[in-house]
Structure formats: C-alpha cells, structure tokens
Amino acid sequence: MNRDVSIGIDIGGTKIVAGLVTNQGEVLYKQIVPTATEGKEHIIFQLQQLINNLLKEANKLRLPTLKGIGIGTAGQIDFKKGIVRSGTSNIKYWNDIPLKQEMQRLFGFPAWIDNDVNVVALAESYLGAAKGYDNVVFLTLGTGIGGAVIQEGKLLHGEWGGAAELGHMSVDRNGPECNCGYNGCLEAYASGTGIANQMKQYLIKKPELYDGSIENITARDVFQWAYEGKQHAKSVLDDSMDALAYGTVNIIHAFNPSLLVLGGGIIDQHNWINQDLQNRVRNLGISSLVQSVSFAKAAFGDEAGVIGAAYQCFLYSKNVQKEGASYEG
Amino acid sequence: MNRDVSIGIDIGGTKIVAGLVTNQGEVLYKQIVPTATEGKEHIIFQLQQLINNLLKEANKLRLPTLKGIGIGTAGQIDFKKGIVRSGTSNIKYWNDIPLKQEMQRLFGFPAWIDNDVNVVALAESYLGAAKGYDNVVFLTLGTGIGGAVIQEGKLLHGEWGGAAELGHMSVDRNGPECNCGYNGCLEAYASGTGIANQMKQYLIKKPELYDGSIENITARDVFQWAYEGKQHAKSVLDDSMDALAYGTVNIIHAFNPSLLVLGGGIIDQHNWINQDLQNRVRNLGISSLVQSVSFAKAAFGDEAGVIGAAYQCFLYSKNVQKEGASYEG
The missing domain is CATH 3.30.420.40 (ATPase, nucleotide binding domain)
Structure with a gap:
C-alpha cells in the first residue's frame, strides 16, 4: 500500500x-x-x-x-x-x-x-476501535458530551453537518437546564460539567453533608468521593449513569448500530463506566436492538x-x- | 419516462x-x-x-x-x-x-x-411531501408512533434494519412504562394508545371528574372532550404535545433533517397538531438545528x-x- x-x-x-x-x-x-x-x-x-x-x-x-x-x-x-x-x-x-x-x-x-x-x-472507524464495523455510534464524555455516527461506513452529517448532537438528547423533559438551553440533556447529567452540577444541586439541598465551598466542586471530586464510599457522591454518579443509559438506549433505537465506542477524559479515567453502562443498557429498551450492540473503548488517545x-x-x-x-x- | x-x-x-x-x-x-x-x-x-x-x-x-x-x-x-x-x-x-x-x-x-x-x-420521499428533500424524518402518529429517516436520499436502516424506532425515544426516564417495556417513550404519551392511557391515569387519580367507565376511554374521547373545552382533556393533550415536542427536538438533534413529515390517523384528524408542534419545537433545543427544519403533512393517505x-x-x-x-x- x-x-x-x-x-x-x-x-x-x-x-x-x-x-x-x-x-x-x-x-x-x-x-x-x-x-x-x-x-x-x-x-x-x-x-x-x-x-x-x-x-x-x-x-x-x-x-x-x-x-x-x-x-x-x-x-x-x-x-x-x-x-x-x-x-x-x-x-x-x-x-x-x-x-x-x-x-x-x-x-x-x-x-x-x-x-x-x-x-x-x-480515526476510530478506519484505523481504531471501530475498524471493520459499518454502523457505529461514538460518544465522548469529557467536559461536555459529543457524538458522532457512522452509517453504512459513512459519517452521518444530516442536512448541513449538524447531525449527531447526541450530548443534547433529553432523557427528562423536566430535568435540569443544559448549557444549550434545552432540558434534561445527557450532557447535563453525565459530562464532567453535568456531574459537578448535579453534585452541587444535591449538596445545596443538604448543606449539612459538606463544609467546603460548594461552587468549587468538580467531577473529579465526585468520582473521588464515590471511590471513598461516600453515599452522596455514589448516589449522584448512579443517577448520571442512569441518565446516560437512557440516552444510550434512545441512540440505539434511533440508529441500530452494531458497535458503540466510548471515549473522552471521563472514560479514560474511570474504566468501570463501560461495563456499568452495558449492564444498564441491556436491561432497558427494545431487546433486539440493545442486545445486538457491542461496546468498545476508543483506541486512540x-x-x-x-x-x-x-x-x-x-x-x-x-x-x-x-x-x-x-x-x- | x-x-x-x-x-x-x-x-x-x-x-x-x-x-x-x-x-x-x-x-x-x-x-x-x-x-x-x-x-x-x-x-x-x-x-x-x-x-x-x-x-x-x-x-x-x-x-x-x-x-x-x-x-x-x-x-x-x-x-x-x-x-x-x-x-x-x-x-x-x-x-x-x-x-x-x-x-x-x-x-x-x-x-x-x-x-x-x-x-x-x-412513497413520500420520491413522490409525495418530501420530494426534493435529501434529509427527512417521518413520524406517523396512530395507534402507535412509527418513525423513518431519509439521509442523503436513502432510507436509514442501521445494522440490520432496526433503525428509526423513533416512537421508542424516551423523553422521561421516570415516565410511564411503554408497551415495549421501556419508560417515557413518545409512544406512551402521544400515540392514540398513549393519549388514552394518560387520560385514564389522570382520571383514576381524580375519579370525581368522570362517571363513565374509565377503561373504555379512547384517544377519540380525549380529543372530543378537549374540543368541548374540558380542562382535564386539554391538560392531558397539552402534556402529550409537550412530550412530542421534546421527542421531536431529540430527533432533530440526532439527524439534522431539513424536513419533518407528520402522518398517521391522529395527524389526519387533528390539523392543529402540525402547527402546535412547530411552535413548541422552535422554542426548544439548539437553535441552528430546530430553526432549519420545515414541517409538512404526509401527502398520501x-x-x-x-x-x-x-x-x-x-x-x-x-x-x-x-x-x-x-x-x-
């Protein structure tokens, strides 16, 4: 070649x-x-x-x-x-x-x-984790949540290139307002910003649980507290993962992919998310669709x-x- | 030709x-x-x-x-x-x-x-309401809610043909259970079955509002009562339309279509839905995406x-x- x-x-x-x-x-x-x-x-x-x-x-x-x-x-x-x-x-x-x-x-x-x-x-489709797959969805979990879709081997662009705004899929129309102005977006629950905001909201309601400065809480804090076994952080992460699972099932219902590739800072740092998400997704939604999807981690950093x-x-x-x-x- | x-x-x-x-x-x-x-x-x-x-x-x-x-x-x-x-x-x-x-x-x-x-x-794409459009989403509102997507002039099938299950897009992970087993699906709110079920749930909680047999209520009843100005039915339909709007915005964020075609029995019988949905959708979600979509009614019956x-x-x-x-x- x-x-x-x-x-x-x-x-x-x-x-x-x-x-x-x-x-x-x-x-x-x-x-x-x-x-x-x-x-x-x-x-x-x-x-x-x-x-x-x-x-x-x-x-x-x-x-x-x-x-x-x-x-x-x-x-x-x-x-x-x-x-x-x-x-x-x-x-x-x-x-x-x-x-x-x-x-x-x-x-x-x-x-x-x-x-x-x-x-x-x-990159992932032609050289990385999704090589050989024709119908793939990509989700990147970092500060925000990004999405991309490969359909029949081609990037899905939509009318002008705005398709696959998967971070802004609402899983709760009564949910928290997102940066984009919409409500209950995946990004408002399961991005770095979303996880930190959800923790802040939780502690604003129960200030007795935290004596630090609530405004300065980051997603990194939430993950750390959860690893230390703190119930409030585990509860917020559980809710973030639940929202992420609903968003993922919506995406699977929409695109019928055979592979879902997860990437981004949050995925790189927290290995358990991939398996946890799989377990949740397989118990939700239309069985023929959710059961026919494999999960992979992005190969490139x-x-x-x-x-x-x-x-x-x-x-x-x-x-x-x-x-x-x-x-x- | x-x-x-x-x-x-x-x-x-x-x-x-x-x-x-x-x-x-x-x-x-x-x-x-x-x-x-x-x-x-x-x-x-x-x-x-x-x-x-x-x-x-x-x-x-x-x-x-x-x-x-x-x-x-x-x-x-x-x-x-x-x-x-x-x-x-x-x-x-x-x-x-x-x-x-x-x-x-x-x-x-x-x-x-x-x-x-x-x-x-x-049929709609090559001969009907979506002729000349390359990126189109179809929603049919009848007993259930069906979806189909045209991307770059071709039907989107996904891996084996299961894509575009748009009636089973959840807009509330804590919402009512759908026939499919998932929660908060569009179909559970805005299909004929969904509208009837939502009215039943409403009246089960407020039985003083209705002296008929709650089990026998149909979507047709709900629309009729709303036309007669009955508040309980208007409230249920308003909620159905809100859920439909959130689902539609999710779909627009996912596919970036230039046209949304609405069809099915409910659309045929209730002309106001098309305009009402447009008004709601244009006030939600990412402006560049929701503003670039036209709405049309299916041309074929x-x-x-x-x-x-x-x-x-x-x-x-x-x-x-x-x-x-x-x-x-």
Whole structure:
C-alpha cells in the first residue's frame, strides 16, 4: 500500500495540534500551540504559521506531495460548505468562517473541515476501535458530551453537518437546564460539567453533608468521593449513569448500530463506566436492538483528533479527483 | 419516462392491501383482504393468492414485465436478509419468516421487504411531501408512533434494519412504562394508545371528574372532550404535545433533517397538531438545528403503504441488474 501523507489540524479550546499524518495513522511530525484567545483572525494566522512549518518539514523529510489539509474543530460545522457556523464557549469569536475555502485559497491544497468528534470517529472507524464495523455510534464524555455516527461506513452529517448532537438528547423533559438551553440533556447529567452540577444541586439541598465551598466542586471530586464510599457522591454518579443509559438506549433505537465506542477524559479515567453502562443498557429498551450492540473503548488517545482530521483527505480526495478538480501543487 | 409497474403489498394488523403500482405512484388495480389471524402460513397463503390475482390482472391489462414484488409490513424487519424478525402484537405469529426469499422462490420475481413506516417514507420521499428533500424524518402518529429517516436520499436502516424506532425515544426516564417495556417513550404519551392511557391515569387519580367507565376511554374521547373545552382533556393533550415536542427536538438533534413529515390517523384528524408542534419545537433545543427544519403533512393517505412497498422495486431493481442477477420472468 502506498504511504500517503496529509496535514491534520485539531483545533480545541486550549490548544491547536497540527501534524503530518500518514494514511496508516502515524503522526510523522507535529506542533502544538495554545489556541489564540483574541479572535478568528488570530487563529487563522496561527493555522497559516503551523501549515507553513509543516510544509517545510514535509520538504525536509522528502515526503510525497501532500493529499490535502484536514481540520477538525469544536463547534457546529457546515461540512458541505466548509464553514464554521458557530464555535463553542471555549473558542472566542470562532463563527461564520469559510475555513475550507480560506485554506484552499492560501495553500492551494484541497481542504476539509468537520466537527472535532466527527473526525475522531473517522480515526476510530478506519484505523481504531471501530475498524471493520459499518454502523457505529461514538460518544465522548469529557467536559461536555459529543457524538458522532457512522452509517453504512459513512459519517452521518444530516442536512448541513449538524447531525449527531447526541450530548443534547433529553432523557427528562423536566430535568435540569443544559448549557444549550434545552432540558434534561445527557450532557447535563453525565459530562464532567453535568456531574459537578448535579453534585452541587444535591449538596445545596443538604448543606449539612459538606463544609467546603460548594461552587468549587468538580467531577473529579465526585468520582473521588464515590471511590471513598461516600453515599452522596455514589448516589449522584448512579443517577448520571442512569441518565446516560437512557440516552444510550434512545441512540440505539434511533440508529441500530452494531458497535458503540466510548471515549473522552471521563472514560479514560474511570474504566468501570463501560461495563456499568452495558449492564444498564441491556436491561432497558427494545431487546433486539440493545442486545445486538457491542461496546468498545476508543483506541486512540490525544492524537485521535489530528489523525482523524488528516484522514478526511485520504477519504475524500478520491472524490475530488473524480469530479475532475485538482488542487495539488 | 417509461412507465414501470411493480406489485406492492402492505401488510397491516387488520388488512392486507396488494396492488399493481406504477413508478409514478398510480395504483392501477388493487385487492384488499382481512389479515389472517391463524398464523404465518395463512398469511403467506393469502399473499400467494393476492399475487396470483395481480399477475392475472397485469396480463389482462397488458402491462410490461413487472419489476418485482415489494412488501411493507408492521414489525421489525431485517432489511438486508429480507426476514421478518418479530412482528407486532397486531399480527399473530408474524416472526422469523424469510419472506424475501420465499416470495422470490414462489414467483421468480426479485422481492424486497421493509418496515411499514419505511416504505411509506419512500412513497413520500420520491413522490409525495418530501420530494426534493435529501434529509427527512417521518413520524406517523396512530395507534402507535412509527418513525423513518431519509439521509442523503436513502432510507436509514442501521445494522440490520432496526433503525428509526423513533416512537421508542424516551423523553422521561421516570415516565410511564411503554408497551415495549421501556419508560417515557413518545409512544406512551402521544400515540392514540398513549393519549388514552394518560387520560385514564389522570382520571383514576381524580375519579370525581368522570362517571363513565374509565377503561373504555379512547384517544377519540380525549380529543372530543378537549374540543368541548374540558380542562382535564386539554391538560392531558397539552402534556402529550409537550412530550412530542421534546421527542421531536431529540430527533432533530440526532439527524439534522431539513424536513419533518407528520402522518398517521391522529395527524389526519387533528390539523392543529402540525402547527402546535412547530411552535413548541422552535422554542426548544439548539437553535441552528430546530430553526432549519420545515414541517409538512404526509401527502398520501391510505395508499401510501402499497405505493411505497412497490416503490422499493423501482429503486432497488437497478442494483439487482448491476450485480448481474436477473429474476425477471
């Protein structure tokens, strides 16, 4: 098999990772910079510098002509048009940016841009935990909850790329308000922020159980207290897992996947969640659907974003060639 | 355009409709029989008789060679294998039937079989309310709630055909138990059965409000009482619509459709639901997703099932020919 190489860029709230990535998922070279906080022009300037550095390095390494530039970024992405529609609270002024076009104009390479969870799903699908599976759902549990769906081997984008907002699936219409404005979202129960908030609400009602500062409680505290056997924390985590199980069953009913891949910081740090979730899910919902799903942990760690971002180029550049377009320099 | 003709069969709990259908959705001839209640052999025998009659009629009408046999049936269908996995409480012993293979063996035509809501979605997608839309969600509100999803112009089947069980999306993990065994399903609130059950529960708690027999209450009663201005019925319907709105927003977050098509007996009889649901949905959830969805009423009535069932043959027979197989007699 030929070793193709692309540029992959993972734009997160705190850092931007840019790398030269092979179609086998090797990261040959990478650079990391803290995400600019002054707005979009600054981030685009950072991308320019990073890509220039990578191009020099590719030259030094005598790599073949690069296949393109693939970008994964937090926020809502119009995949077809290649536009960042609206970012996230983590990246300031990161909205209404025709990033695909801008990258193509600046560097003459074909470029693709997608949501950060979608590109992680590509990495896992073609090179990681979901290799060989055609119908897969990905859930990442971190500060928030992200989702991505592979249907018949392809990322599910919906009309403009906004599909698979699985963290914002409500499992209780009378439940707590989520950051997104909706109620009872999975993210409001089972993300890092959600777990911390639920613990705070619990202790506000029973202040006699805690003499510290309730505002400063984090999900890490809740997990720690639960490991120490503290009942209030165990009770909050049990409720978070119950909500997560209902959300997962809803997702299985909607997509009929054969594999569910769990990733993100919370999953990495708390191994028991995968098995606990499986046990709960198998006792809920429509048996033929919930029983036909396997569970797996994401195979890639930190580099999943940059690998998946780059993988877009290997996957989609064939179509570019088919359509007769050629941006390769 | 050539006028192709196929056999379409719609197997429901009370009746089987079989017709000769053109690729423009005209039903040239049809027969209806009550669904046999004695078990699968009897239903298959009914199908044989119906198809034989249609073949004779096609001959009489000097129709071109039929493209195939398309079947839509209630229940869980393994679309790839062409097997009825498990039927519904409405059709007895309607499970584990290799119906596609059986039809092909008996008649020498290519055959396709899918879930009843999926084939209705095909009819609406190619000939009806969703013509020209690539990303569509269908919800049918009748005795139960059915769902179907078109993504990038294709029916979403999932791993074996069980996807889009949208009636069994929970919007309250502490909500009422559904027929399926899960809790807080859309179907438990907003289907005919769900609305009747919610009214019964309401009146069991306040028996002074009703002097009739609570067990015999139907959804029709609830709608009638609400039109008469009775507060208890208005309150139950308001809650059903709230649950339906949350379920619809969940579905929009999952699939990012540009169109939502509502159909089924409840929608046909109560025109206000479409607008009421829109108003509620637009005030919930993630704005970029809920604001980019249009709402429409299903265009086909009773014949949607038989037309959509037949439409499978026009849609999929190209692939059969591509793969080199030919069953046409």
